[in-house]
Amino acid sequence: ATSLRALLRSAWQEAQAQVEGSQWLDALRTLEYVLMLAKRVDSSGVQGLRSIGETLGQLALVHWKLSDQQQALTHVDSAIELLEALPPSHASDEAQAGLSLADRLAELRLFRDEVRSAPQLSLESLHKRALGRGGLSETEGLEAQSEGGGDVDE
Structure with missing residues (x-):
């Protein structure tokens, strides 16, 4: 279990560095x-x-950054539900852990509200985001659009 804990700690630190570096x-x-x-x-x-x-809270943020609104909501809801279920006695252990449980829950609730209030992304905006992320080349995007019967602007 000790080696698993060390592996977990190391992977968490790596994930934090990737989030801070926007390596979604x-x-x-x-x-x-x-x-x-x-x-x-x-x-x-x-x-x-x-x-x-x-971890679920961080996954929600990453899915949000990757324009996956539904997965972001699923993860943030799960994170809030899990953290709300923690016993109040956990609060005394938080001083050395940094952000209090109450503060973290408040952050997650605000984030959930932001995700819920964001407009649903249209297929066109998802396509533009995919182009911006390198998900599709411009040519592939135009080919997909022309196959779908849409107008292709040159």
């Missing part, structure tokens, strides 16, 4: 790995549940 796809993969590890290390203890909740 790398962060997504790393956070999914962190979530898997967190569930294996300690999914019944308070600290383990807090780790899982924090």
Whole structure:
């Protein structure tokens, strides 16, 4: 279990660095790995549940940055639900952990409200974002548009 905890800590630090560096796809993969590890290390203890909740919150942010509004909502709702279920006695352990549970929940609720209030992305805006991220080349995008019967501007 100790080596798993060390691996979890290392993967969490790597994910944080990727998020801070706006490396969203790398962060997504790393956070999914962190979530898997967190569930294996300690999914019944308070600290383990807090780790899982924090990871879900970070996954929500990454999905939001990748324009996946539905996954962002799913993860942030799960994070809030999990963190709200933690016992009040956990608050005394938070002083050394940094951000209090109440503050983290407030942040997550604000983020959830932001995601919910954002307009649903249209297919056109998703396509433009994919072009901007290198998801499709300009030519592939135009070919897909012309196959769909849409107008192609030269």
